[in-house]
Amino acid sequence: MHYSGFHLLKQALTGNRGWTRAWRNPEPKKQYDVIIIGGGGHGLATAYYLARLHGITNVAVLEKGYIGGGNTGRNTTIVRSNYMLNPNSQFYEHSMKLWEGLSQDLNYNVMFSQRGVLNLIHSDAQRDGFARRGNTMRLNGVDAVMHNLEGVKKLMPHLDFSKNTRFPVQGGLAQPRGGTARHDAVAWGYARGADRLGVDIIQKCEVTGIKRDGDRIVGVETSRGFIGAGQVGVAVAGNSSRVFDMVGMKLPIESHVLQAFVTEGIKPLVDTVCTFGAGHFYISQSDKGGLVFGGDIDGWNTYAQRGNLPTFNHVVAGGVTMMPCLARLRVLRQWGGVMDMSMDGTPIIGKTSIDNLYMNGGWCYGGFKATPASGWVFAHTIAHDKPHALNAEFTLERFREGNMIDEKGVGASPKAH
Amino acid sequence: MLRIECPWCGIRNEDEFSYGGDASVQRPTDDASQDDWYDYVYTRNNPAGRHSEYWHHANGCRAWIKVERDTVSHEIFSVTPASPNLPSGNRED
Ligand SMILES: Cc1cc2nc3c(=O)[nH]c(=O)nc-3n(C[C@H](O)[C@H](O)[C@H](O)COP(=O)(O)OP(=O)(O)OC[C@H]3O[C@@H](n4cnc5c(N)ncnc54)[C@H](O)[C@@H]3O)c2cc1C
Ligand SMILES: [Zn+2]
Numbered sequence: 445m446h447y448s449g450f451h452l453l454k455q456a457l458t459g460n461r462g463w464t465r466a467w468r469n470p471e472p473k474k475q476y477d478v479i480i481i482g483g484g485g486h487g488l489a490t491a492y493y494l495a496r497l498h499g500i501t502n503v504a505v506l507e508k509g510y511i512g513g514g515n516t517g518r519n520t521t522i523v524r525s526n527y528m529l530n531p532n533s534q535f536y537e538h539s540m541k542l543w544e545g546l547s548q549d550l551n552y553n554v555m556f557s558q559r560g561v562l563n564l565i566h567s568d569a570q571r572d573g574f575a576r577r578g579n580t581m582r583l584n585g586v587d588a589v590m591h592n593l594e595g596v597k598k599l600m601p602h603l604d605f606s607k608n609t610r611f612p613v614q615g616g617l618a619q620p621r622g623g624t625a626r627h628d629a630v631a632w633g634y635a636r637g638a639d640r641l642g643v644d645i646i647q648k649c650e651v652t653g654i655k656r657d658g659d660r661i662v663g664v665e666t667s668r669g670f671i672g673a674g675q676v677g678v679a680v681a682g683n684s685s686r687v688f689d690m691v692g693m694k695l696p697i698e699s700h701v702l703q704a705f706v707t708e709g710i711k712p713l714v715d716t717v718c719t720f721g722a723g724h725f726y727i728s729q730s731d732k733g734g735l736v737f738g739g740d741i742d743g744w745n746t747y748a749q750r751g752n753l754p755t756f757n758h759v760v761a762g763g764v765t766m767m768p769c770l771a772r773l774r775v776l777r778q779w780g781g782v783m784d785m786s787m788d789g790t791p792i793i794g795k796t797s798i799d800n801l802y803m804n805g806g807w808c809y810g811g812f813k814a815t816p817a818s819g820w821v822f823a824h825t826i827a828h829d830k831p832h833a834l835n836a837e838f839t840l841e842r843f844r845e846g847n848m849i850d851e852k853g854v855g856a857s858p859k860a861h
Numbered sequence: 862m863l864r865i866e867c868p869w870c871g872i873r874n875e876d877e878f879s880y881g882g883d884a885s886v887q888r889p890t891d892d893a894s895q896d897d898w899y900d901y902v903y904t905r906n907n908p909a910g911r912h913s914e915y916w917h918h919a920n921g922c923r924a925w926i927k928v929e930r931d932t933v934s935h936e937i938f939s940v941t942p943a944s945p946n947l948p949s950g951n952r953e954d
Contacts, residue, residue: 685907696903698883699932744863744880747909747933753862754876787903843903844895856902858882 447551466632467639472646475672476504478826479664481651481687482680483507485516485627485812486804488634488645489819490677490826492550495641497820498827503643504673505635506666508650512631515681515811518749518781520704520738522717522726523813524561524622525586528577529851531837532790533584538834539817540586540621546816552633554625555731561622562591562599564721564766565615574617581619591616600718604768611722611765622717624728630815654690654801661691661801677802677826679818682747682782684805691798695805696787696843698858700741701780702809703751705759707773709733723762724861735773737763741783741809741859751780783809788842789860790849793822793835802826803840808861863930866940869922881915883907884927884943909933915943 445451445464455462478494480487483505494500505511523543525536547553565571578588596616597605603613635645646668653665654676663672680687682699709732719726727737739759742752756778764771786792786806791814793804804822807814821835831838842848843856852860863875883905889897912932918924925943930936 683909685905686909694900694904694906696905698905698907699909745883745907745912745914745932746935748935752875754874757876844899858905 466636467645470644470646472504472506472649472666472668472671473644475663476644477502477674478677479503479671479673479675480505480677480679481664482514482678482683483511483631483635483645483647484514484679484681485512485630485634485815486681486807486818486822487677487679488631488638489815490679490804490822491643491645491819492634492638492641493820493823494827495638495643498823500827501642503638504671505638505643505645506649506651506664506671507645507647508667510647511635511645512628515781515783515807516631516815517627518704518779519627519809519812520726520728520736521624521627521812522561522622522728523556523625524619524717525813526561526563526577526581526588526617526619526622527851528580529849531834531849532851533581533586535817535821535834535838536813537584537586538820539814542816542820543625543813544621546630546633550633550637552629552636554629554633556623556625558621558623559716559728560599560618560620561717561719562596562616562618563719564596564603564613565617566611566613566722568614570721571614578617587619587621589618589620591618599716600714602713602767602769603718604766609765618716624717627812630812634819651687651690654687656691656798660799675800675802675826677804677822679804679822681784681805681807681811684784684803688803691801693796695792695840697806698745698785699747700743700783700785700858701746701748701751702738702741702783703755703759703778703780704736704738705756705775706730706734706736706777707770708776710735710773720762720766723765725759725762725766727763727767734776735770739763741785742780743859747782749780749782751778783807785858785860787856787858788848788850789852789857791818791838792840793818793838794825794831794840795829796840810861863935863937865916865926865928865937867918867921867924867926868940868942869924870918873918873921877918877920878916879919881917881925884913884915911938
């Protein structure tokens, strides 16, 4: 079923009884050309682009729970491409361009809203740093605007601009094309798009083992039996170490929890994405009116999809310092997702030491914005058995070779953003 | 909120401590191979289950301790001084 304004009207006039399910619920076949483990945005996008751009349609996405139930459906949905280092800048800008046409491409409204992302500046050194980042972005063809205090006041009038505030705002670096999207719709839109091209999306199917014959993978053991595969791509985010442990590979990744919080719904207050520069805090407002915000990871290894009070206190303290009026609101919901924290803060997308096994992971807490490009380059990597220029440097070997892509410049740490 | 029993201070809230990461990681000798150093600096077992890890009682006695904890249930099995050369705590209760 193709969605259109005409169709919507017709359904509205006939009691909405004609909608059909958006994707099938097939039984797994015995064998696929390609199996993607993990039905998050990245796995689903990979399957979609494999079918759409590379003509590979005998594909299954295996998801242990329900699609989008991992980090894809748990994130604060910020989309931006304000990176400075070379492979990141090009990769995330490619993603931004895909976002800009995604709803049309998928025939599914992912509610991509380019409301802008504003990073606040609180010191001279930070202004210098951000000016450098903004200039680098512009040289790379990415939009960036430096704001002085007056400019920030126009964009975010409710910040604490009082004289005695602890971290006075001096200005901000904005990316006007940044914004937010509806996370569930991204998973559903890619799932529907892939399904329409013949991909099998198989939920409640946990991969429990990876079967090898010599130095090749022949298929996967699952909670629904063995399924054969010509090639296997892994896109399981926080569970990357567990899945690669099935083939005895140890990754430069730790799993940590990141929390998100949503307040009661209020009238429009925050119409851009805004981040605090003197602490770690980011906020936007959902279409339902809730303020959606988050901060740091809890900071110690965990696979539990729940957060803890100390981090909540820390995040809220930052938020209230930046925007005191937040103290009047009630937080209605809180949850956590398990992050695949790589040792340089940059993802790993590419081939592995096993010929027909491919890896997509190490997203830290910034992989939602990457979803379209991640699927796009991962599909290319699997289809051609070699990375695209855009992910050629996101290798697993870069750590061993000393070619880290360390945007934060902090050395080996599983705590980089 | 984790509640960690410091061998010297007793049960304290998680926010008195800072995390020091995987305690099973062993520093290789200076002349160890490139692979050993790669493993030491970058790779982690990252288990879902029992994990041995360092914590620093930063806002307490400032001792480093070693905690055995489950990374799924968060249950703590044991807390000991980080270094085997230290006495095993002097708390009297
Ligand atoms: C609170 C929070 C806020 C965030 N905020 C942002 C943000 O503002 N902007 C941004 O860009 N990013 C953000 N992120 C990061 C972003 O959500 C992730 O990087 C991204 O969604 C990862 O997508 P994915 O498809 O790789 O993983 P997921 O969506 O987690 O999908 C992986 C899937 O694999 C499945 N799986 C795991 N193991 C198996 C198995 N053995 N067999 C079968 N299936 C398996 C899981 O069930 C899961 O559905 C945030 C994350 C969190 C948790
Ligand atoms: Zn102590």
